Amino acid sequence: MSEPRFTHLDEQGQARMVDVSDKAVTTRTATAAGSIWMKPETFALIRSGAAAKGDVLATARIAGIMAAKRTHELVPLCHPLPITKAEVTFEPQEADSRIDVVAVVKVDGKTGVEMEALTAVSVACLTLYDMCKALDRGMRIGDIRVVEKTGGKSGTFRQD
Numbered sequence: 001m002s003e004p005r006f007t008h009l010d011e012q013g014q015a016r017m018v019d020v021s022d023k024a025v026t027t028r029t030a031t032a033a034g035s036i037w038m039k040p041e042t043f044a045l046i047r048s049g050a051a052a053k054g055d056v057l058a059t060a061r062i063a064g065i066m067a068a069k070r071t072h073e074l075v076p077l078c079h080p081l082p083i084t085k086a087e088v089t090f091e092p093q094e095a096d097s098r099i100d101v102v103a104v105v106k107v108d109g110k111t112g113v114e115m116e117a118l119t120a121v122s123v124a125c126l127t128l129y130d131m132c133k134a135l136d137r138g139m140r141i142g143d144i145r146v147v148e149k150t151g152g153k154s155g156t157f158r159q160d
Helices: 040-048 054-071 116-132
Strands: 026-039 083-093 098-108 140-150
Touching: 026 116, 040 083, 040 098, 040 116, 054 083, 054 098, 054 116, 083 116, 098 116, 116 140
Parallel strands: none
Antiparallel strands: 026 098, 026 140, 083 098
């Protein structure tokens, strides 16, 4: 059995975009999640929709969707993909003054959309931070990960 290797490096260790031209087009989805922790006052303001900058969650949702569509411009060696679905949702956790962010991205293509889902979550969290930093510079973003992916040769992955 051959040793695992990084697909974005050639035999000489040089960066390359993976050639997917011989791969089959399949429906592929990826779900990513992450969280942003904040002060209870900041959490309450976001939930109320009364922040000075407007509807913070709506803005973060749009930012996340836009980011998924532009991932190939942000992450070197990512393929530009004809995304057919990009959805960003928020799950407020009042007990922890935390907002969990979930992104689902879908494509009919030759490569997966994990990076697009991760980028959507990251940028949505960054937008929440940006819109609320005047109130709470101590917000913390973390636990960003792929929780599920389907399609392609490797099949389904679900985080335990």
